Amino acid sequence: MPERDFDRVFNPRGIAVVGASNNPSKFGFIFYYGLKNSGGTVYPVNPKEKEVLGDKAYPSVDRIPYEVDYAVISIPAKGVPKVVEDCGKKGVKAVSIYTAGYSEEGTEEGKRREKELAEVAKRSRVRVIGPNCIGIYCPKGKLSFFAGLPLLSGDVAFLSQSGGHAEEFAYKAENWGIRFSKIVSFGNSCDVTCEELLEYLGEDPETKIIGIYIEGSKNGRKFFETLKEVAKKKPVVVWKGGETEAGVRAVASHTGSLAGSPLIWSAMIRQAGAVKVEDFEELADTICAFKYLPLPRGRRVAVVGAGGGAGVASTDVCEKNGLKVVPLREETRKKLGEIVPPLGTSVKNPVDLSYFVLFDFSMMKDCVEIVMEDPDVDMVIVHVSHFDMMMKALPTMEEIVFKTLMEIKEVVKKFPEKPIAVVLSPESDFDLEIEKVKLRERLVREGLCVFASTVRAARALSNLAFLREARDRRRSTTPP
Amino acid sequence: MPERDFDRVFNPRGIAVVGASNNPSKFGFIFYYGLKNSGGTVYPVNPKEKEVLGDKAYPSVDRIPYEVDYAVISIPAKGVPKVVEDCGKKGVKAVSIYTAGYSEEGTEEGKRREKELAEVAKRSRVRVIGPNCIGIYCPKGKLSFFAGLPLLSGDVAFLSQSGGHAEEFAYKAENWGIRFSKIVSFGNSCDVTCEELLEYLGEDPETKIIGIYIEGSKNGRKFFETLKEVAKKKPVVVWKGGETEAGVRAVASHTGSLAGSPLIWSAMIRQAGAVKVEDFEELADTICAFKYLPLPRGRRVAVVGAGGGAGVASTDVCEKNGLKVVPLREETRKKLGEIVPPLGTSVKNPVDLSYFVLFDFSMMKDCVEIVMEDPDVDMVIVHVSHFDMMMKALPTMEEIVFKTLMEIKEVVKKFPEKPIAVVLSPESDFDLEIEKVKLRERLVREGLCVFASTVRAARALSNLAFLREARDRRRSTTPP
Numbered sequence: 001m002p003e004r005d006f007d008r009v010f011n012p013r014g015i016a017v018v019g020a021s022n023n024p025s026k027f028g029f030i031f032y033y034g035l036k037n038s039g040g041t042v043y044p045v046n047p048k049e050k051e052v053l054g055d056k057a058y059p060s061v062d063r064i065p066y067e068v069d070y071a072v073i074s075i076p077a078k079g080v081p082k083v084v085e086d087c088g089k090k091g092v093k094a095v096s097i098y099t100a101g102y103s104e105e106g107t108e109e110g111k112r113r114e115k116e117l118a119e120v121a122k123r124s125r126v127r128v129i130g131p132n133c134i135g136i137y138c139p140k141g142k143l144s145f146f147a148g149l150p151l152l153s154g155d156v157a158f159l160s161q162s163g164g165h166a167e168e169f170a171y172k173a174e175n176w177g178i179r180f181s182k183i184v185s186f187g188n189s190c191d192v193t194c195e196e197l198l199e200y201l202g203e204d205p206e207t208k209i210i211g212i213y214i215e216g217s218k219n220g221r222k223f224f225e226t227l228k229e230v231a232k233k234k235p236v237v238v239w240k241g242g243e244t245e246a247g248v249r250a251v252a253s254h255t256g257s258l259a260g261s262p263l264i265w266s267a268m269i270r271q272a273g274a275v276k277v278e279d280f281e282e283l284a285d286t287i288c289a290f291k292y293l294p295l296p297r298g299r300r301v302a303v304v305g306a307g308g309g310a311g312v313a314s315t316d317v318c319e320k321n322g323l324k325v326v327p328l329r330e331e332t333r334k335k336l337g338e339i340v341p342p343l344g345t346s347v348k349n350p351v352d353l354s355y356f357v358l359f360d361f362s363m364m365k366d367c368v369e370i371v372m373e374d375p376d377v378d379m380v381i382v383h384v385s386h387f388d389m390m391m392k393a394l395p396t397m398e399e400i401v402f403k404t405l406m407e408i409k410e411v412v413k414k415f416p417e418k419p420i421a422v423v424l425s426p427e428s429d430f431d432l433e434i435e436k437v438k439l440r441e442r443l444v445r446e447g448l449c450v451f452a453s454t455v456r457a458a459r460a461l462s463n464l465a466f467l468r469e470a471r472d473r474r475r476s477t478t479p480p
Numbered sequence: 481m482p483e484r485d486f487d488r489v490f491n492p493r494g495i496a497v498v499g500a501s502n503n504p505s506k507f508g509f510i511f512y513y514g515l516k517n518s519g520g521t522v523y524p525v526n527p528k529e530k531e532v533l534g535d536k537a538y539p540s541v542d543r544i545p546y547e548v549d550y551a552v553i554s555i556p557a558k559g560v561p562k563v564v565e566d567c568g569k570k571g572v573k574a575v576s577i578y579t580a581g582y583s584e585e586g587t588e589e590g591k592r593r594e595k596e597l598a599e600v601a602k603r604s605r606v607r608v609i610g611p612n613c614i615g616i617y618c619p620k621g622k623l624s625f626f627a628g629l630p631l632l633s634g635d636v637a638f639l640s641q642s643g644g645h646a647e648e649f650a651y652k653a654e655n656w657g658i659r660f661s662k663i664v665s666f667g668n669s670c671d672v673t674c675e676e677l678l679e680y681l682g683e684d685p686e687t688k689i690i691g692i693y694i695e696g697s698k699n700g701r702k703f704f705e706t707l708k709e710v711a712k713k714k715p716v717v718v719w720k721g722g723e724t725e726a727g728v729r730a731v732a733s734h735t736g737s738l739a740g741s742p743l744i745w746s747a748m749i750r751q752a753g754a755v756k757v758e759d760f761e762e763l764a765d766t767i768c769a770f771k772y773l774p775l776p777r778g779r780r781v782a783v784v785g786a787g788g789g790a791g792v793a794s795t796d797v798c799e800k801n802g803l804k805v806v807p808l809r810e811e812t813r814k815k816l817g818e819i820v821p822p823l824g825t826s827v828k829n830p831v832d833l834s835y836f837v838l839f840d841f842s843m844m845k846d847c848v849e850i851v852m853e854d855p856d857v858d859m860v861i862v863h864v865s866h867f868d869m870m871m872k873a874l875p876t877m878e879e880i881v882f883k884t885l886m887e888i889k890e891v892v893k894k895f896p897e898k899p900i901a902v903v904l905s906p907e908s909d910f911d912l913e914i915e916k917v918k919l920r921e922r923l924v925r926e927g928l929c930v931f932a933s934t935v936r937a938a939r940a941l942s943n944l945a946f947l948r949e950a951r952d953r954r955r956s957t958t959p960p
Binding site: 027101132147150161162168171175213242243247249250253254284312313319320324342344355358385386388389425427428429433437440441453 | 642730824829872
C-alpha cells in the first residue's frame with residue numbers, strides 16, 4: 001500500500017481540480033467554485049481552458065509550479081488513469097474521484113475499470129478516495145465539497161459511503177449544533193477504505209465523535225476489528241445502508257457494495273461497542289446527544305412536561321425504545337406535590353404540570369431539579385408541549401420558555417451523569433413554525449440538546465445508555 | 481340516557497362559561513376569552529363578578545335571559561353538580577367540564593364524585609362531556625377551546641381523550657393543510673362517550689375523515705362495533721395511548737381509564753377496518769394523506785429522487801414499513817434512460833438522478849410521470865434531497881423546485897389510484913429552515929402532501945394501502 005499521509009491530505013498546501021470548468025453546468029465548475037469559496041489554495045487543471053474563474057489553468061497536474069497535496073478529479077473515466085499518474089509524478093498525496101461508471105454500474109467493464117484504477121494508484125504512489133464520491137470536507141484545511149458549507153471547524157467526523165449523505169449532514173449540521181473536523185465521502189473505496197479512515201480518525205486529536213454511513217465493506221473482518229478498537233476511544237455511531245432485500249439491491253446500484261446480512265451487521269456493530277442507528281435523523285440526534293449530554297448510569301427516565309396525553313405518549317415512546325419510565329420515590333413525589341397544584345396534574349412519572357405552565361412556566365425548572373435529585377432517575381425528558389397555545393395566548397412566553405430552558409441547562413451541571421433531553425416539535429401553523437426555528441436556533445447556540453419529537457429524544461437517550469453499558473462491560477472484562 | 485341533540489351543541493345559539501373570570505391566571509378567563517375571540521354568543525356566569533371582559537355576568541346559568549345550548553364549566557368540583565342542575569333547568573343541551581379531581585385521581589372520593597356527576601347529568605337531562613377535558617372546538621359553530629385557533633372550518637374531525645392532544649392538533653393542523661369540522665376533548669367520559677361521538681361523526685355530513693386519540697373505553701365491545709360501522713363509511717385513524725406497561729400506568733393517572741391489552745387493542749382496531757397509528761406525527765401525516773391522496777391498489781412503491789444514499793435510505797424505510805420497492809419494468813427503465821444521464825445515476829428502483837437535478841430539476845417531473853405509467857407501480861415517493869446544496873448554490877432553485885412540484889401535482893390527476901408523497905425534510909441550517917417553512921407553506925396551500933421524512937411518508941402510504949385493503953376485503957366478503 002502506498003505511504004499514507006492523511007494529515008497533509010486534510011491540510012493540503014495546494015489543491016488541484018482536474019476538469020475545472022467555467023461552465024456552471026459542469027461539476028468541474030461546482031468543485032472549483034466550492035473550494036475557492038472555502039479559501040483553499042486551489043489550481044484549475046483543464047487543457048482546454050486558459051483560465052477558470054479568472055485563475056490561470058494548467059494543462060496537467062504535473063505542470064502546476066506549486067506544492068499540490070490533494071486533487072479532485074471530475075473528468076470522464078477514460079482519462080482518469082493518466083491523471084492519477086500525473087499526480088504521482090507531482091507528489092500529490094491523494095486524489096478524490098467524482099467520476100462514476102465503475103463497479104457501481106454492475107458491468108464487467110465497470111469492475112475492470114475500477115481494478116485498473118486501483119493498480120494505477122498503487123503504481124503511482126497516490127492514494128485514491130472513491131471513485132464515485134465527492135471527496136473531503138475539512139473546514140480547518142479549507143477543503144469543502146461545495147460552496148456554502150460552514151467554514152468553521154468542530155470535533156465531529158463523518159465517514160460516508162454516500163456523497164449525498166455526506167453533504168447533507170454538512171449543510172444541515174447547524175440544526176443540531178454540530179460542526180465537523182472532517183467529512184470524507186469514500187464512494188466505491190477502490191483504494192482508501194473506510195477502515196483506514198476510521199483508524200486515522202481514532203487517532204485524530206481534532207475528532208471526538210465519529211459518525212459512519214456504510215453500505216458494505218470488502219473486508220468485513222477488518223472493518224469490525226477497527227470499529228472495536230476505535231469505539232474504545234471515541235463514541236462511534238454507525239448507520240448501515242441496505243438493511244432490507246430491496247435496500248441491498250439499491251446499494252449494489254449505488255456504490256457496487258455487497259451489503260451483507262443486515263442481522264449480522266447489526267449484531268457486529270453493537271458487539272464492537274459502536275452505536276447502530278436507523279436513519280439520518282437518528283444519526284444526527286445521537287451525535288448531538290454525545291456532544292452535549294453525559295452518559296447515564298442506567299435506562300430509568302423521568303418525563304416532565306405539560307399535558308397528560310403528551311405524558312402518556314412520551315411514556316409509550318420511551319418504553320418502546322428501551323428506556324424505563326419508573327415510579328418516582330415517595331420523597332420526590334412529595335417535593336413535587338409542594339409546587340405542582342393538586343388537580344388535573346400528576347406528580348407520578350410522567351410528571352404532568354397540565355395547563356399550569358401557562359401561568360408559571362418556571363415551575364418546569366423546579367420540577368426538573370426535583371426529579372433529577374431522585375436516585376432512581378438516570379435521565380430526564382422535558383417536553384415543551386402547550387407551546388402553541390402559550391405563544392398564541394402571550395407572545396412573551398417565548399422569552400419565558402427560553403429563560404426556563406436555560407435554567408434547566410444549569411441544573412444539568414449539578415448532575416454529571418444525568419442527561420436531559422428537551423423536546424420541542426417543529427410543527428405548528430406556519431407563522432409559529434418560523435418563530436420556533438428562531439427559538440431553536442437560540443437554544444442550540446446555547447448548547448442545549450433540542451429534539452424534534454419524543455421518539456427522537458428517546459432513541460438518542462437510549463443510544464447514550466447503550467454506549468455507557470458497552471464501556472462498563474469493557475471495563476468489567478478488561479484485566480486490571 | 482338523556483336525549484341527544486349534538487347538532488345544537490356544535491352550533492349553539494348561546495354558550496355559558498361558568499366560572500368566567502377577569503383574572504388572566506384563571507382558566508375561567510382563558511375559556512371565556514377564547515370563545516369570545518372565536519365570535520361565539522357567549523355569556524359569563526360568575527356570582528362574584530358584575531362583568532367579565534366588559535360583558536354582563538350572570539349569577540347562574542338559569543338566570544341568563546337568552547337561549548343557551550352549551551356551557552363550559554370551570555369551577556371547583558364541589559360546585560359542579562349544582563351548575564349541571566341549573567343547566568338542566570335552563571334547557572342547556574350539553575356541558576363540558578374542565579374541572580379535574582374525578583376518577584383520574586385514583587381515589588375512592590374521585591370515583592364517587594364522578595359517579596354522582598353522571599347521575600346528576602342524567603337526572604337533569606343534560607349531557608356531560610368530560611370531566612377533565614377542554615370540550616369542543618367547532619369553527620362553524622364558533623366554538624373554540626382557546627384563543628388563537630383557526631376560525632375556518634374543514635372536513636376532518638378529531639375525538640381526543642386528551643385535551644392537550646386536542647388543542648395541539650387544532651393549533652398545528654395548518655402544517656398539514658388540515659382544517660376541522662369538529663374536535664371534541666372528552667376526558668374521563670363519565671356520560672358522553674367516545675362511541676357516541678363517533679357514531680354521530682359517522683353520520684355528520686361535514687366530516688369526511690375521523691381521527692381518534694383514546695386511552696381506554698368503559699365499553700370496549702361497543703367501541704369496536706361503532707368503529708367497524710363508521711369505518712365502512714369514512715376513513716378512521718386511531719391513536720391508542722397506553723401501549724406499554726408504564727403507558728398503562730400513565731393513562732390511569734391521566735383520565736382514569738383502564739388502558740387494556742395493547743395487543744388486543746391493535747388487533748381490534750385493524751380488524752374494525754380503522755387505521756392504527758403510533759404517534760401524533762403519524763396521526764397527522766395519515767389524515768393528511770387521506771385528505772389529499774387517492775388509495776393505492778397495492779403496496780408497490782417507486783422511489784424517485786436525487787442521491788444514491790437517499791435512495792438506499794428510502795428503500796430501507798419503505799420495506800421496513802410494509803411497502804415493496806419493486807423492480808421497474810424494462811420499458812420504464814428504457815424511457816427513464818432516455819432522459820436520465822447514464823453515469824452516477826440509476827434508472828432502477830430507487831431512481832437516482834444524482835446531482836443532475838442541480839442543472840435540470842424539471843427532470844424530476846418527467847421521471848415521476850414515467851414511473852407512474854409503470855403498471856407495476858402503485859405509488860411514488862419523491863424525495864427532494866440535495867435541496868440545501870441547491871439553495872446555497874442558487875437561490876432561484878426554490879422557484880424551480882416549487883414549479884416542478886406543482887407540475888408533479890398535475891401528473892397525479894392522470895392516475896386516480898396512484899398517490900405521490902413528496903418528502904422535504906425541515907432540517908437545515910437555521911436560515912434555510914425558515915426558507916423551507918415558507919416553501920412548505922406554499923406547497924401545502926396548493927394541496928400537496930409534503931412529508932418531513934421518508935419514514936413518515938412511508939408510514940402514511942402504508943396506511944393508505946391498509947385502508948384500501950380493508951375496503952376491498954369488506955367488498956369481497958359482503959354478499960351482493
